[in-house]
Amino acid sequence: MSKLFERIAADLDRVESAPDEVLSDAVRHRGSCGWLDTADAMPEWTGDDRADRELVKPICGTCPVWRECLESEFRTHGYALGGVWGPLPENERRAVLLLWSERRDGTSGAGGLR
Ligand code: SF4
Helix, strand or coil, X not given: CHXXXXXXXXXXXXXXXXXXXXXXXXXXXXXXXXXHHHCCCCXXXXXXXXXXXXXXXXXXXXXXXXXXXXXXXXXXXXXXXXXXXXXXXXXXXXXXXXXXXHHHHCCCCCCCCC
C-alpha cells in the first residue's frame, strides 16, 4: 500500500505550482461531484463512511481534477482533513499527506502546512 501512497504523493507534484485559487476553481468547475450535484444525480449517502466511500469511488476515480482536489485538501486542512474522498479513508489520506509533506518541504510532521 505504501507504494500506492508514494505514487499518489508524487503525482501531486504536477499541481505543486498551481495557486490555491486555480485549484479551487478547477474543483468547482470541473469536479465530477459538482457536475453530479448540478444534475441532481449524486448518490444517496448513507452516513456511514465505509459505505459512502464505495459510492464515491467511481466518482472520484474518474474525476479529471482529483489531483487538484487532493492537493487543495492537503493545503487547506492538513492533518485535520476529513470526510469521504475517493477510495482512501482519512487515515490513508493522512499517510499520503505525510509523504506529500516530505516531498514539499522535507518534513513529515505536516504541522507546518499552510
Ligand atoms: S476528486 Fe472527488 S471530491 Fe474531488 S472534485 Fe473530484 S469528484 Fe469531487
